[in-house]
Amino acid sequence: MLFHVRMTVKLPTDMPAEQAARLKADEKELAQRLQREGTWRHLWRIAGLYANVSIFDVADAQALHDTLMQLPLYPYMDIEVMALCRHPSSIHDDDR
Numbered sequence: 001m002l003f004h005v006r007m008t009v010k011l012p013t014d015m016p017a018e019q020a021a022r023l024k025a026d027e028k029e030l031a032q033r034l035q036r037e038g039t040w041r042h043l044w045r046i047a048g049l050y051a052n053v054s055i056f057d058v059a060d061a062q063a064l065h066d067t068l069m070q071l072p073l074y075p076y077m078d079i080e081v082m083a084l085c086r087h088p089s090s091i092h093d094d095d096r
């Protein structure tokens with residue numbers, strides 16, 4: 001199942017730089033692993049914002065929830081989710 005996810009990162013302004021850098025590095029490592037595994041299909045920066053638009057490919061809403069909760073930046077993000085289904089005019093066989 002595909003989900004469109006918008007994540008807006010809101011790190012506290014008083015978070016020590018070292019802690020922020022560690023969180024971002026851990027987030028990157030997990031995000032890249034999930035992309036290699038095919039779970040995190042697309043990851044785009046929203047221009048001008050500390051936010052991204054992503055497409056996740058997971059079994060169901062519970063699997064998406066579990067994946068998002070694992071993200072190191074999860075406690076510092078606002079997350080909006082939209083479930084996606086196939087468009088009848090799509091030419092992409094993997095849109096499901």
Ligand SMILES: O=C(O)CC1=CCC(=O)O1
Pocket residue numbers: 007009027028029031050051052073
């Ligand atoms: O920078 C972001 O948008 C948050 C994030 C998601 C994956 C990653 O590496 O950073």
